[in-house]
Amino acid sequence: xxxxxxxxxDVVIIGYGNTLRGDDGLGWIAAEFLxxxxxxxxxxxxxxxxxxxxxxxxxxxSTLAILIDACVGAEPGLITCDDIQPGRNDAPSLHHHMPPExxxxxxxxxxGRAPRTVLITVTGESxxxxxxxxxxxxxxxxxxxxxxxxxxxxxx
Amino acid sequence: MTQQIVIDPITRIEGHSKITIQLDDNGRVEDxxxxxxxxxxxxxxxxxRPYYEMPSLMGRICGICTISHELASAKACDTIMAIRLPEAxxxxxxxxxxxxxxxxxxxxFFYLSSPDFLLGMESDPAKRNVFGLAEKHPEIVRDxxxxxxxxxEIIEWMAGKRLHPTWIVPGGVASPLDEETRDxxxxxxxxxxxxxxxNLDWFKRSMSQYSEEIRTxxxxxxxxxxxxxxxGGLEMYHGMLRVMDERGHIIEKGFDPLxxxxxxxxxxxxxxxxxxxYFKSMGYPKGIYRVGPLARLNIVDICGTPMADQExxxxxxxxxxxxxxxxxxxxxxxxxxxxxxxxxxxxxxxxEILSPRVRANATPNSERxxxxxxxxxxxxxxxxxxxxxxxxxxxxMIVSTTHNNLxxxxxxxxxxxxxxxGSNLTEGMLNRVEAVIRTFDPCLSCSTHAQGELALxxxxxxxxxxxxxxxxxG
Numbered sequence: 001x002x003x004x005x006x007x008x009x010d011v012v013i014i015g016y017g018n019t020l021r022g023d024d025g026l027g028w029i030a031a032e033f034l035x036x037x038x039x040x041x042x043x044x045x046x047x048x049x050x051x052x053x054x055x056x057x058x059x060x061x062s063t064l065a066i067l068i069d070a071c072v073g074a075e076p077g078l079i080t081c082d083d084i085q086p087g088r089n090d091a092p093s094l095h096h097h098m099p100p101e102x103x104x105x106x107x108x109x110x111x112g113r114a115p116r117t118v119l120i121t122v123t124g125e126s127x128x129x130x131x132x133x134x135x136x137x138x139x140x141x142x143x144x145x146x147x148x149x150x151x152x153x154x155x156x
Numbered sequence: 157m158t159q160q161i162v163i164d165p166i167t168r169i170e171g172h173s174k175i176t177i178q179l180d181d182n183g184r185v186e187d188x189x190x191x192x193x194x195x196x197x198x199x200x201x202x203x204x205r206p207y208y209e210m211p212s213l214m215g216r217i218c219g220i221c222t223i224s225h226e227l228a229s230a231k232a233c234d235t236i237m238a239i240r241l242p243e244a245x246x247x248x249x250x251x252x253x254x255x256x257x258x259x260x261x262x263x264x265f266f267y268l269s270s271p272d273f274l275l276g277m278e279s280d281p282a283k284r285n286v287f288g289l290a291e292k293h294p295e296i297v298r299d300x301x302x303x304x305x306x307x308x309e310i311i312e313w314m315a316g317k318r319l320h321p322t323w324i325v326p327g328g329v330a331s332p333l334d335e336e337t338r339d340x341x342x343x344x345x346x347x348x349x350x351x352x353x354x355n356l357d358w359f360k361r362s363m364s365q366y367s368e369e370i371r372t373x374x375x376x377x378x379x380x381x382x383x384x385x386x387x388g389g390l391e392m393y394h395g396m397l398r399v400m401d402e403r404g405h406i407i408e409k410g411f412d413p414l415x416x417x418x419x420x421x422x423x424x425x426x427x428x429x430x431x432x433x434y435f436k437s438m439g440y441p442k443g444i445y446r447v448g449p450l451a452r453l454n455i456v457d458i459c460g461t462p463m464a465d466q467e468x469x470x471x472x473x474x475x476x477x478x479x480x481x482x483x484x485x486x487x488x489x490x491x492x493x494x495x496x497x498x499x500x501x502x503x504x505x506x507x508e509i510l511s512p513r514v515r516a517n518a519t520p521n522s523e524r525x526x527x528x529x530x531x532x533x534x535x536x537x538x539x540x541x542x543x544x545x546x547x548x549x550x551x552x553m554i555v556s557t558t559h560n561n562l563x564x565x566x567x568x569x570x571x572x573x574x575x576x577x578g579s580n581l582t583e584g585m586l587n588r589v590e591a592v593i594r595t596f597d598p599c600l601s602c603s604t605h606a607q608g609e610l611a612l613x614x615x616x617x618x619x620x621x622x623x624x625x626x627x628x629x630g
Contacts (some may be wrong), residue, residue: 049219049319053267054308057301088287109290110298 011043011152012062012115017070018049023124023137027068030144037145042152051098053106060111066148067100067119070137076125077136079143084119118151120144159183159578175568175589183578188569190561190593191428199551207233207520207546212322214538219319220263220599221556223256223311224531226324227393228538228553231527233326235414236542238521244511245328247503250393252314252324253529254496257392258348259307260532261449261489264597265355266300269486272591273362277369278584296358299351303493306348310500313337328515338504345501349463352494356467359490366483372574373592374482374567377402379435379445380454381559383530384410388457390464390495392530399435399445400455404477413528416537420554432561433554444562447534448596449488454478461502464495482567482595489597520546531556533597557598567592 015031017024028047035045043066046058051067059065071080086108087101098106100119108114122144125134133141159179178187198217205213214229215222227249234241271284274293290297308318314337315321315329323330363370379402383395396410399419411419423432423440435443445451453459459468471491474484503509520542527538534556541550571592575585 053297054301054304057298057305105287106290109287110294110301 008041009044009058009061011064011066012046012058013043013066013068013148014046014048014051014055015068016048016051019131020129022126022128022130022132023070023076023122023134024127025131026070026122026124026133026137026141026144029133030068030141030148033141033145034148038149038152042154051100051103053098053103055103056107056110059104059107059115059117060113062115064151065115065117066151067117068144068148069100069119069121070124070127071121072127073123076123076134077140078123079120079140079147080123081118081120081147084117086114120147175572175593177568177572177576177578177589179578185569185572185576185578188565188572188589189427190565190568199553202548202551205548207236207525207540207542207548208326210538210540210548211324211326212320215320215324217555218599220260221256221531221533221536222320223252223315223324224529224536225538226321227253227529228527228531228536230324230326231529232525232538232540233527234525235527236520236522236525236540236546237326237516237518239327239516239518241328241516242511242513244332244509245514245516246393247506247509248314248329248333248514249324251500251503251509252311253392254500255307255310255314257307257530257532258493258496259304259311260597261493262300262304262307264532264594265486265489266297266303268597269591269594270296270300272587272594273359273366273486277587277591281583281587284587296355299355303348303351306344306351306497309344310341313340325515327517330515332512332514333509335510338510342501342504345497348497349494352490352497356490356494359487360470363487369588369591370481370483372570373588373595374563374570375480376566376570377480378563378566379407379438379443380451380478381435381445381447382452382455382535383413383528384456385460387460389460390452390456390458390492392496397528397535398455400478402478402480404454406455413537414526416526416528416539416554422554428561430561431554431558433559434562441562444566445559446482446563447556447559448485448532449492450479450482450485451534452530453488453491459491459495461495461498463498464491467491467494482563482592485595485597520544533557533599534559555599557596560596560598564593564596564598567596 013031013034015027017027019025019028031045031047084100086105088105104114104117122137122140125136160176162174162176174191176189176191177185180186202213210233211226211229215226217225271289274296275284275288311321312318314333315323380400381397383391384398385391385395397413398406398410399408400406408419419436420433421436421440423434425432434440435445453468453471459465468491471479471487524541529536536556537554539552540548543549568589571589575588
């Protein structure tokens with residue numbers, strides 16, 4: 001779901017994942033939480049299941065994009081934070097999931113610019129059916145929220 | 157010695173499937189079939205659930221045509237309750253269905269099929285993707301993004317969210333439309349018109365480039381079926397089902413969708429999870445028919461809105477009686493989008509749409525409910541039976557893509573015969589076999605159930621399983 005939670009589109013936060021597959025819902029849950037605690041002038045919050053080309057327009061209007069996602073790895077709850085660049089190594093589907101780098105490249109090609117983009121990922125423990133986060137990911141959630149807030153411009 | 161070419165899975169469609177092409181001893185195409193390799197269990201696992209849960213549950217079948225499933229399901233529930241809905245509820249449901257059709261057609265035309273039109277069937281597959289498209293024709297891709305957004309935003313603003321909203325309920329909708337939302341939607345309509353006008357213009361101009369595809373892409377006689385309104389006009393929500401033959405003769409002027417089992421049979425083949433509906437009076441497989449945008453524009457007398465009717469007049473000039481080539485599904489999608497935007501505007505400008513009465517309530521009064529709407533890809537049927545407590549005891553669905561199964565298989569055969577040379581596999585050859593399937597815009601997550609990722613692996617194998625040639629992408 002893309003929600004116009006604010007007229008401010010200089011910073012966009014995109015939390016994505018499947019809230020019915022355990023820890024995969026981390027990005028969505030984090031973004032929804034942020035939408036409730038930050039000021040409307042600080043960021044435009046978007047929640048969605050997957051990154052798709054539909055997001056390119058919103059990204060093109062921003063100078064900073066913060067993407068929040070769950071990932072697979074050996075250490076559940078591990079938080080990583082990386083600046084990512086437009087990348088064209090894949091031949092992404094036009095309608096299904098796109099890697100973040102491909103989405104940025106697409107944004108650049110379509111609109112002539114792409115924002116600085118920070119990708120925050122949390123390693124998930126369980127991606128089974130269910131809407132609850134695992135203890136490790138649940139514990140990481142406040143840290144993610146705090147970090148995202150630190151990246152945002154100050155509230156007026 | 158016979159040989160097989162297997163395209164598994166097919167790319168740029170919704171869902172998971174494969175195409176098998178059987179070659180003869182001389183490497184010429186002998187036969188071809190379109191196989192759906194996934195299954196859908198919805199009819200079975202909803203048994204025992206209360207009927208009023210159906211719209212929300214059934215919407216989960218698909219992430220693209222959620223709204224159509226919710227509407228067909230809610231209409232089936234309406235008949236179980238045996239109630240008459242407030243007019244505003246019908247109008248609001250209609251607007252939502254039209255918005256869903258616009259966003260789905262935009263996805264099909266701009267995202268899935270435009271790489272073939274704009275970059276060429278024979279173009280390098282490494283560039284026949286979003287980057288190639290964005291670099292060469294950014295303005296058209298941007299139009300696709302905006303048009304899809306137009307449909308999605310209407311759904312979000314009216315129903316609360318874009319994907320799997322719970323606003324459509326048995327008896328109507330959950331809440332009325334407010335003036336602010338109506339005006340917000342109306343303010344987006346001029347841009348939608350502009351997008352459709354300019355994209356209809358370039359597509360019509362470019363169609364002469366595809367004359368060979370038009371000639372060979374699913375271009376054969378079949379019946380056509382879809383809903384029409386009382387005036388014989390285009391209709392996506394209410395109406396009667398009309399059936400027309402390949403010469404333009406109306407063989408069923410309009411039968412009640414509730415009687416669909418009198419007219420439509422469903423055959424099963426052992427090599428695919430998708431059934432084969434057929435027109436009963438002609439038998440199987442002779443009763444082959446097509447549904448969806450091409451069929452709808454063939455069966456109607458008019459579209460019923462000014463701009464769409466102008467385009468429709470041109471569309472009817474494409475062929476003598478009935479437009480038979482499945483390639484024209486793409487063109488029909490754009491015309492339907494234009495019609496849908498005009499209808500949305502007309503409905504929103506009616507004061508009645510703001511009525512606060514949007515839901516009727518009742519307990520089950522009938523043991524069976526059937527709901528039929530036109531989904532983006534064609535006629536969608538939900539059919540439920542319930543016990544005294546309103547729990548589902550049996551369910552059957554015939555979704556749009558399933559209606560087209562016989563036609564898609566025949567279309568694959570036609571294209572394979574025209575383009576495939578068994579001695580070697582070329583990209584353009586294989587892409588055309590896939591592209592003919594894309595004309596139908598199949599949604600396999602609806603017709604069965606989606607699992608897996610899309611990629612393409614084509615194998616050319618000899619009669620004894622030896623690998624003769626291979627192509628991998630994705």
